[in-house]
Amino acid sequence: xxxxxxxxxxxxxxxxxxxxxxxxxxxxxxxxxxxxxxxxxxxxxxxxxxxxxxxxxxxxxxxxxxxxxxxxxxxxxxxxxxxxxxxxxxxxxxxxxxxxxxxxxxxxxxxxxxxxxxxxxxxxxxxxxxxxxxxxxxxxxxxxxxxxxxxxxxxxxxxxxxxxxxxxxxxxxxxxxxxxxxxxxxxxxxxxxxxxxxxxxxxxxxxxxxxxxxxxxxxxxxxxxxxxxxxxxxxxxxxxxxxxxxxxxxxxxxxxxxxxxxxxxxxxxxxxxxxxxxxxxxxxxxxxxxxxxxxxxxxxxxxxxxxxxxxxxxx
Numbered sequence: 001x002x003x004x005x006x007x008x009x010x011x012x013x014x015x016x017x018x019x020x021x022x023x024x025x026x027x028x029x030x031x032x033x034x035x036x037x038x039x040x041x042x043x044x045x046x047x048x049x050x051x052x053x054x055x056x057x058x059x060x061x062x063x064x065x066x067x068x069x070x071x072x073x074x075x076x077x078x079x080x081x082x083x084x085x086x087x088x089x090x091x092x093x094x095x096x097x098x099x100x101x102x103x104x105x106x107x108x109x110x111x112x113x114x115x116x117x118x119x120x121x122x123x124x125x126x127x128x129x130x131x132x133x134x135x136x137x138x139x140x141x142x143x144x145x146x147x148x149x150x151x152x153x154x155x156x157x158x159x160x161x162x163x164x165x166x167x168x169x170x171x172x173x174x175x176x177x178x179x180x181x182x183x184x185x186x187x188x189x190x191x192x193x194x195x196x197x198x199x200x201x202x203x204x205x206x207x208x209x210x211x212x213x214x215x216x217x218x219x220x221x222x223x224x225x226x227x228x229x230x231x232x233x234x235x236x237x238x239x240x241x242x243x244x245x246x247x248x249x250x251x252x253x254x255x256x257x258x259x260x261x262x263x264x265x266x267x268x269x270x271x272x273x274x275x276x277x278x279x280x281x282x283x284x285x286x287x288x289x290x291x292x293x294x295x296x297x298x299x300x301x302x303x304x305x306x307x308x309x310x311x312x313x314x315x
Contacts, residue, residue: 079284083248083277086286086311087213089204090133090166090177092123096312103292105303107146113302115157116140126165133164133177141192146300155188162202162219170207174215178203181219185226195228206240213250214241233261248277255295268296271307286311 085091099117106113117139124132139157161184164177181202187193198221206215216239223232235258242252252273259266273290290307 079248079277079279080244082284082313083244083250083275083286084208084213086275086277086313087242087244087250087252088175088206088208089121089135089217090131090164090175092125092131092133092168093121094123094314095121096314097121097309098312099288099307099309101292101305101307103302103305106144107300109144109146109148109150111144111146113144114142129168131166131168132179133166135162135164136160138186143192153189153191155192157187158193158196159184159186160221164202164204173207173209175206175208176204181221183221183223183232185228190228193228194223194226194230194232196223196226196230196232198223198232211244212241213244216240231262235259235261242275250275263298265298266296267294267298267301269294269305273307284313286313 082093085093086095097117097119099119101115101117103113103115104110117137119135119137121136122134124134126132137160139159140155141157142152142154144152160181162181163179165179166175166177170176179202181200183194183196183198185193185195185197187195200220200222202217202219204215204217206213216237218235218237220235221232237257237259238254240252240254242250244250252271252275254271254273255268256271257266257268269292271290271292273288275286275288277284277286279285288307288309288311290309292305292307294302294304
């Protein structure tokens with residue numbers, strides 16, 4: 001080996017070490033920034049007046065109904081009822097969760113993917129018997145390259161918006177909702193989204209009794225237009241179960257499973273989570289910490305992940 005070759009090899013190794021060190025530092029800064037921004041939002045929001053959002057009313061609503069609607073939502077709202085309703089995907093309560101997800105072990109580079117899902121839930125009272133609940137998921141993504149030497153990507157992902165028509169009274173003890181789900185090609189980079197418009201049905205069914213919440217949320221999306229190379233044909237299944245204690249601590253487990261009918265491939269992350277209702281001054285919030293294990297997934301997919309979510313309640 002010539003001295004020039006040796007020097008070039010040393011320089012390459014040194015550059016790679018520096019790059020890896022910078023990437024590790026970048027991960028730490030990203031996680032710290034996410035937590036700092038969340039805490040900053042909490043502090044700012046806590047300084048505002050307390051209270052909860054009343055659903056936009058197109059027709060008179062029954063304020064005493066249960067299940068998908070009519071929860072008393074003012075400054076005297078019971079915190080236990082608020083904790084219960086925060087677990088109900090079709091409650092008539094305006095909530096804005098910011099869900100921070102970190103997935104690790106991706107590809108041969110053992111890469112990390114950070115996704116901040118901004119998930120506003122907005123209820124509309126349609127009549128004395130029905131609510132319309134809109135649930136939006138807008139992902140903000142930073143994805144390290146899954147292969148050594150590749151380019152990292154960051155930006156917006158594709159937005160999913162669901163519209164649940166929900167009876168205000170449970171049917172046979174079941175809280176129900178259903179309607180269309182729409183996929184928008186909002187990704188700022190082709191590596192972060194499908195580049196497809198999509199649509200399909202979505203449903204939710206759950207029961208809440210004696211501290212327990214259990215049920216399932218599901219949708220199926222087909223693409224029908226767009227510029228992406230790969231069509232979307234996927235089923236999402238989210239069975240969940242949780243128990244809320246007298247201290248308003250909720251222990252939850254769910255899966256957020258997706259089956260890709262194009263690739264005939266499951267992705268099955270199992271989430272173990274703990275929620276806690278808190279009060280900053282007069283402002284209630286909910287924090288969630290979670291660990292995720294991938295029971296199944298495509299080759300090169302993540303092995304495990306972490307979650308930190310803050311739930312904001314609006315008047």
